[in-house]
Amino acid sequence: MPTAKHGKVCYIEMPAMDAQASADFYQQVFGWTIRTRGDGAIAFDDTTGEVSGAFMPKRAPMTPGLLFYIMVDSVADTVKKVEEHGGWIVQPMGSDPGEKTARFRDPGGNVVGLYQEPD
Numbered sequence: 001m002p003t004a005k006h007g008k009v010c011y012i013e014m015p016a017m018d019a020q021a022s023a024d025f026y027q028q029v030f031g032w033t034i035r036t037r038g039d040g041a042i043a044f045d046d047t048t049g050e051v052s053g054a055f056m057p058k059r060a061p062m063t064p065g066l067l068f069y070i071m072v073d074s075v076a077d078t079v080k081k082v083e084e085h086g087g088w089i090v091q092p093m094g095s096d097p098g099e100k101t102a103r104f105r106d107p108g109g110n111v112v113g114l115y116q117e118p119d
Contacts, residue, residue: 003050009068012053016108019055021086025107029081030070046070061109069113075100078114 016022019042026032026044033045043054072078075093082104083089090111091103100116 009051012051012068013056013059014053014108015059015061015110016055016057017061018107019057022055022106022108025085025087028085029078029087030072055108063111067103067111067113069101069115072114072116075102075114075116078102079104082114 014022023034023042023044027034031047033047035043035045037043037054041054041056043052045052079089079093079102086107087104089102090105091101091113093100093102095101100118102114103111104114105111
């Protein structure tokens, strides 16, 4: 059962030029569970089961727009996976002093951040 806590991200509607391509990308890079909702929309659940959402093929991405960060074990390793699966790095590691972060553009055109806990 997901945690109900004020301020927690619980649901994301993510613009996607091609909902299936975006679903494949997030499943392959981050291990998100992909499912089809009752209305036919392609939806997702993150690896914790705490955040869910759907890919919105009729909504164009905006720049600048919502920027959220996905926690990862290794930003460096994830950057490689992002590039291998059709994403583009738009802010390389080392751009945020004192933080292990990077930003990428996904196949749907959205910019998303990566965050690694300090050692």
